[in-house]
Amino acid sequence: MRAFRSLAWLFAKLALRDPTSVFFSLALAPALVVLFGLAFRDAPVALQNGIGAMDHQLPAIAAWVFAMTGLFTVPITVLTRRETGTLRRLQATPLRPATYLAADVLVQLTQALAGLGLLFAVGVIGFGARPTGAPVSILAAALLGALAFLALGYSLAAVLPSSRSTLIVGNLLAVPMLFLSGATAPLEVMPQGVRDVAAFNPLLHAVTLLRGAWNGEPCSSLVIEVAAVVALFVAAALVAVARFRWEV
Amino acid sequence: MRSAASVERLSKRYGSVRAVEDVSFTIETGEVFGIVGPNGAGKTTILECIEGLRRPDEGRVRVLGLDPWCERYALRERIGVQLQTAALPERIRVGEAVTLFADLYRRRGDPEAALRRVGLADRRGAAVAHLSGGQRQRLFIALALVHEPEVVFLDELTTGLDPQGRRDAWDLVRDIRERGATVVLTTHFMEEAERLCDRVAIFDLGRVVALDTVGRLIASLGEERRVAFTHIGALDDAAVRALPGVVRVERLGDRVVVSVRGAGTAGRVTTALEETGVAFDDLRVERPTLEDVFLARTGARLPGADAPEA
Numbered sequence: 001m002r003a004f005r006s007l008a009w010l011f012a013k014l015a016l017r018d019p020t021s022v023f024f025s026l027a028l029a030p031a032l033v034v035l036f037g038l039a040f041r042d043a044p045v046a047l048q049n050g051i052g053a054m055d056h057q058l059p060a061i062a063a064w065v066f067a068m069t070g071l072f073t074v075p076i077t078v079l080t081r082r083e084t085g086t087l088r089r090l091q092a093t094p095l096r097p098a099t100y101l102a103a104d105v106l107v108q109l110t111q112a113l114a115g116l117g118l119l120f121a122v123g124v125i126g127f128g129a130r131p132t133g134a135p136v137s138i139l140a141a142a143l144l145g146a147l148a149f150l151a152l153g154y155s156l157a158a159v160l161p162s163s164r165s166t167l168i169v170g171n172l173l174a175v176p177m178l179f180l181s182g183a184t185a186p187l188e189v190m191p192q193g194v195r196d197v198a199a200f201n202p203l204l205h206a207v208t209l210l211r212g213a214w215n216g217e218p219c220s221s222l223v224i225e226v227a228a229v230v231a232l233f234v235a236a237a238l239v240a241v242a243r244f245r246w247e248v
Numbered sequence: 249m250r251s252a253a254s255v256e257r258l259s260k261r262y263g264s265v266r267a268v269e270d271v272s273f274t275i276e277t278g279e280v281f282g283i284v285g286p287n288g289a290g291k292t293t294i295l296e297c298i299e300g301l302r303r304p305d306e307g308r309v310r311v312l313g314l315d316p317w318c319e320r321y322a323l324r325e326r327i328g329v330q331l332q333t334a335a336l337p338e339r340i341r342v343g344e345a346v347t348l349f350a351d352l353y354r355r356r357g358d359p360e361a362a363l364r365r366v367g368l369a370d371r372r373g374a375a376v377a378h379l380s381g382g383q384r385q386r387l388f389i390a391l392a393l394v395h396e397p398e399v400v401f402l403d404e405l406t407t408g409l410d411p412q413g414r415r416d417a418w419d420l421v422r423d424i425r426e427r428g429a430t431v432v433l434t435t436h437f438m439e440e441a442e443r444l445c446d447r448v449a450i451f452d453l454g455r456v457v458a459l460d461t462v463g464r465l466i467a468s469l470g471e472e473r474r475v476a477f478t479h480i481g482a483l484d485d486a487a488v489r490a491l492p493g494v495v496r497v498e499r500l501g502d503r504v505v506v507s508v509r510g511a512g513t514a515g516r517v518t519t520a521l522e523e524t525g526v527a528f529d530d531l532r533v534e535r536p537t538l539e540d541v542f543l544a545r546t547g548a549r550l551p552g553a554d555a556p557e558a
């Protein structure tokens with residue numbers, strides 16, 4: 001337990017010292033909200049189903065930030081530590097892989113949720129977003145989405161050979177994920193074939209889940225989304241723990 | 249006295265490279281055990297097999313009565329490791345690193361004391377990335393010592409240290425030994441092995457080619473002495489070679505090295521040289537060192553010549 005606390009505390013301090021990590025986790029998402037808010041300032045208040053443009057887009061931006069954390073930040077952090085020999089040095093101590101992972105996950109998760117808080121604050125205070133869902137369900141949906149994509153990040157770190165390859169694989173995954181998430185272009189206007197493929201996109205389900213929670217949709221209408229995000233979490237976490245490696 | 253570690257018939261391959269082959273030895277509790285050998289001899293590999301960081305292909309290893317692979321967590325509580333190459337997380341500071349490592353062990357040592365032992369107490373707040381190479385090395389030694397381990401493994405402890413830093417590191421090793429811990433170290437400096445180690449294993453091409461106390465290893469070369477001098481006038485090598493007790497005559501430019509054997513031979517050769525009327529300068533009689541044993545046992549292959557692949 002002392003090892004876990006010490007490691008988590010250290011990782012938190014190191015994350016705050018790293019300008020890239022601070023930018024991607026805390027600054028980027030609120031900046032996107034500002035850009036979106038300014039661009040749609042004059043758009044009609046209600047878009048679809050009587051939901052405002054900001055209330056429609058805010059949860060999508062949040063899910064997108066989780067996906068970026070999982071596809072880039074996490075694997076690059078872990079693989080850099082593996083490539084430099086940092087993990088190897090830790091391996092020569094009694095530290096268990098699970099303890100290391102738990103401490104790192106806790107810090108990444110806190111960071112992701114802090115970024116989310118900022119993003120929602122900017123949306124609500126600056127651009128009149130109004131969540132109608134219960135705070136508890138919004139938090140639960142956010143936690144689930146963040147955990148699933150973090151787990152995806154650790155599973156990528158476990159299977160990919162180098163930090164260079166994570167850039168390639170991350171981009172290869174990020175582009176279709178984003179395109180087929182409904183966050184950029186509405187899926188309703190796409191052909192049936194594309195929509196069938198999109199059904200396997202975890203980001204689409206995370207977006208729908210967060211959006212539903214934010215806008216007060218009943219849980220019963222989000223069962224598929226919850227199942228999909230939980231499935232991603234379980235599968236990725238299993239791979240991450242089973243294939244964890246200290247050395248290159 | 250129970251031995252601190254034992255290795256029996258250990259082999260380790262990387263693909264087709266036979267890094268360690270059929271190696272056996274025992275490390276006694278409380279001794280400083282040295283492993284020397286040319287680059288690629290397998291020193292790091294055998295050390296990592298003993299530390300439980302690598303799984304041997306064949307053979308049996310016991311450290312403090314434990315199997316380093318199957319009982320690795322129990323073992324790692326009790327050993328301290330300085331790896332040949334290692335790193336720490338980016339942006340970490342010196343004090344944070346020792347504190348973290350202290351916290352990783354059940355027996356939490358004193359991080360401050362560990363920093364003082366390696367002379368880094370006043371660099372506590374410095375970023376590890378900003379340390380000099382030698383300071384970094386000392387930090388990694390502190391990380392290996394912070395939990396007061398029973399066996400300490402130091403892989404190339406003094407590589408990158410300046411002469412003073414090297415001497416400090418030697419004092420540190422003596423200090424670890426005095427506190428009752430066992431030390432296993434690898435080095436490329438024969439002088440270091442000679443000064444520090446109770447016993448030395450010479451590795452070559454993945455095998456132990458010699459293992460004994462430093463004194464006995466040197467004695468194994470026979471009663472050889474070397475008479476070295478710079479000659480000024482003409483010198484007839486054949487005449488020197490014909491002197492009684494002379495084994496070999498080697499030349500390096502003006503410098504002549506005469507290897508002699510037998511009690512009192514060195515003195516007689518010197519006198520005989522004076523009688524031949526050859527003018528010489530800078531005469532020295534040298535005892536063989538561990539370096540000579542090393543060169544004799546490892547066949548003194550050309551530097552840079554790679555170990556043949558299996």
Ligand SMILES: Nc1ncnc2c1ncn2[C@@H]1O[C@H](COP(=O)(O)OP(=O)(O)OP(=O)(O)O)[C@@H](O)[C@H]1O
Nearest residue numbers: 262265267285286287288289290291292293294555
């Ligand atoms: N991870 C690895 N993968 C493949 N081959 C390796 C690996 N580590 C070492 N080797 C090979 O095994 C042999 C022994 O290497 P090792 O690092 O044990 O030598 P060493 O005696 O420590 O050398 P040095 O003095 O240069 O540190 C070398 O031929 C090396 O190329």
Ligand SMILES: [Mg+2]
Nearest residue numbers: 291292293332
């Ligand atoms: Mg080595």
